[in-house]
Amino acid sequence: MSKRILLIIGGGIAAYKSLELIRRLKETGAAVRVVMTEAAQRFVTPLAAGALVGERVFTDLFDQAQEFDVGHIRLARECDLIIVAPATADLMAKAAHGLANDLASAVLLATDKPVLMAPAMNPKMWSNPATQRNLATLQADGKRFIGPAEGEMAERGERGVGRMVEPEAIRDAALALLSDGPLKGKRALVTAGPTLEPIDPVRFLSNRSSGKQGYAIAAALAELGADVTLVSGPANLPAPAGVRMKRVETAAEMLDASQAALPLDVAVMVAAVADWRPAHRAEEKIKKDKAGAAALELTENPDILATLSKAGKTRPKLVIGFAAETQNVEEFGRAKIAKKGCDWIVANDVSGDVMGGAENQVLLITRDSAETWPRMAKEAVARKLAAEIAKTLADKPARKK
Numbered sequence: 001m002s003k004r005i006l007l008i009i010g011g012g013i014a015a016y017k018s019l020e021l022i023r024r025l026k027e028t029g030a031a032v033r034v035v036m037t038e039a040a041q042r043f044v045t046p047l048a049a050g051a052l053v054g055e056r057v058f059t060d061l062f063d064q065a066q067e068f069d070v071g072h073i074r075l076a077r078e079c080d081l082i083i084v085a086p087a088t089a090d091l092m093a094k095a096a097h098g099l100a101n102d103l104a105s106a107v108l109l110a111t112d113k114p115v116l117m118a119p120a121m122n123p124k125m126w127s128n129p130a131t132q133r134n135l136a137t138l139q140a141d142g143k144r145f146i147g148p149a150e151g152e153m154a155e156r157g158e159r160g161v162g163r164m165v166e167p168e169a170i171r172d173a174a175l176a177l178l179s180d181g182p183l184k185g186k187r188a189l190v191t192a193g194p195t196l197e198p199i200d201p202v203r204f205l206s207n208r209s210s211g212k213q214g215y216a217i218a219a220a221l222a223e224l225g226a227d228v229t230l231v232s233g234p235a236n237l238p239a240p241a242g243v244r245m246k247r248v249e250t251a252a253e254m255l256d257a258s259q260a261a262l263p264l265d266v267a268v269m270v271a272a273v274a275d276w277r278p279a280h281r282a283e284e285k286i287k288k289d290k291a292g293a294a295a296l297e298l299t300e301n302p303d304i305l306a307t308l309s310k311a312g313k314t315r316p317k318l319v320i321g322f323a324a325e326t327q328n329v330e331e332f333g334r335a336k337i338a339k340k341g342c343d344w345i346v347a348n349d350v351s352g353d354v355m356g357g358a359e360n361q362v363l364l365i366t367r368d369s370a371e372t373w374p375r376m377a378k379e380a381v382a383r384k385l386a387a388e389i390a391k392t393l394a395d396k397p398a399r400k401k
Contacts, residue, residue, distance in 0.1 A: 002029055002031070003178050004030070004031045004033070004079045004080050005032050005079060005082075006032075006035065006083070006113075007082075008034075008035045008082060008084045008091070008104045008108070009034060009035070009036045009040040009049065009085065009086070010084060010086045010087055010088040010091045010120075011037050011040045012040075012088045018085050018086070019044060019048055019052060021083075021167035021171065022034070022053055024167045024170075024171040028171065032053045033053065033055070035104050036049065036057055036104075037103075039090075041059065060103060061102055061106055075107050076106075076107045076111035077110075077111065079111075081114050081174055082107070082115045082116070083115075083118070084115065085164060085170055086118060086119070086120030087117035087120065087145075088119075088120065089121045089134075092131065093130070095108045096137040116143075116145070117138070117143055117145050117146075118148075118164050118165055119135075119148045119162075120147075120162065122158065123160025123161055123162040126148060136246075139244050144177060144241075144242050144243065146239070147163070147164060147169075148161055148162050148165065149163045149166075173242050176222050176225075176242045179223065180225060181224035182225065182391075183224040183225045183226035183390050184225035186226045186265040186393055187226070187227050187264045187265050188221045188229070188264065188267070188268070188389075189228075189229050189258060189268070190217050190228060190267075191214065191231045191232070191254060191258060191267075191269050191273075191304065192209075192211045192232045192233070192235065192270050192271050193210075193233035193235035193272070194211075194233045194235075194274070195233045195248070195253075195273050195274045196250065196274075197250055197276070198278070199282065200283075200284065200286050203285075205278065207272035207274055208272065210235065212237065212358075214270035215235070215237050216381070217382040219240035219241065219242075219243065220379070220383045221266075221268075221386050222240060222242040223242075224386050224390055229243070229245075230244065230246070231246045231254055232246070232247055232248070232271075233249065234247075234249060250277070251274055251277065252301070252302060254271060254273065255302045258307075258308060259307070259308075262308075262316075265317050266317065266318040266319075266393060267316040267319050268385075269304060269305045270322045270346075272324065273304055274301055276298040276299065276300060277298065277301050278296060278298060279299040280297065305342055306341060306342075318393060319341075319342040319343050320342060320343065320345070321336060321342045321345050321346070322345070322348075323336050323348070325347060325348070325349060326349065326350060326351040327349075327351075329349050330347065330365065333345040333363060333365045333370075334370075337367060343367065347362065347363045348363065358378060359378060360376070364388070
């Protein structure tokens with residue numbers, strides 16, 4: 001691998017892991033340059049980072065030895081990938097709002113290269129609505145994220161989501177983004193998880209789904225070089241490396257997010273979308289009374305798979321649906337292809353331990369064939385499906401945004 005990576009080290013306790021990240025990236029053959037914020041230098045020294053990369057570390061936007069030649073622009077452009085690790089709440093906020101008052105933020109504003117961010121902060125800072133808004137903005141702008149992970153914090157007694165993922169995981173995500181895989185330049189959408197349809201502020205209608213299979217498919221497509229958008233209903237899973245993430249709750253929100261991702265080369269609709277929603281959502285909790293159970297009037301949710309399958313000129317070149325069945329799996333899967341207008345159906349029997357489990361056994365149904373795959377880990381199912389998608393799209397020109 002002869003790729004050029006610019007590593008921006010933010011000012012957090014996790015900065016010490018960035019020194020290990022430099023070593024891991026160098027082991028792949030990458031040429032690594034380092035930019036450090038002023039706060040980062042309170043945790044690790046430019047001398048340590050410079051010794052590992054074998055050249056000077058850049059720290060100052062107004063460095064007279066560099067800025068005579070507009071050095072921050074060269075740093076932003078003379079690379080194949082920018083990694084921000086740790087990506088602090090402050091750095092994320094600056095990048096989301098286009099601020100550029102130091103070298104790191106100026107580089108992020110000036111770059112036209114892919115950016116991979118590895119957040120690290122206190123769990124309360126990560127879950128703060130301001131940080132989540134910044135996250136959504138950056139993802140919409142095309143920035144990729146890996147983590148944060150859940151675990152013990154530096155603060156005594158603190159635990160939660162906010163730890164920077166390990167250097168090896170960041171390295172692997174970087175390699176996936178730099179990959180010239182068979183899906184390089186292809187645009188993919190994956191939906192995953194359940195949808196929740198509120199009855200009142202407390203109750204909702206939903207389908208059972210862990211999201212594991214959809215998240216694994218999104219990761220597998222990214223590993224093959226695809227530009228992947230993952231639209232996920234509520235699922236207790238971290239965003240896959242190198243994937244653009246959009247979290248939603250209802251079927252209507254999932255449809256809007258899916259249509260916003262068009263145009264696409266492939267859409268893989270894995271989500272367990274609720275077929276029905278309450279016709280009227282109660283503003284207050286519905287109370288039990290002596291009259292017995294209240295009648296619940298339902299209305300049909302939008303059919304996301306059918307909508308994308310019949311999207312006219314913006315229809316993805318390959319539309320794949322999932323069918324969770326408990327009987328007559330192939331028969332019902334074929335009926336779904338005919339009804340929805342999609343190209344393939346990945347059908348499985350969910351009467352056993354598939355829901356929430358680590359393994360799956362599926363039947364890949366196309367318009368003229370059906371192939372039963374052996375039971376395997378959901379990650380293996382995802383990689384096999386991604387390989388089939390790559391073969392099918394190989395001779396088709398990529399969609400342009």
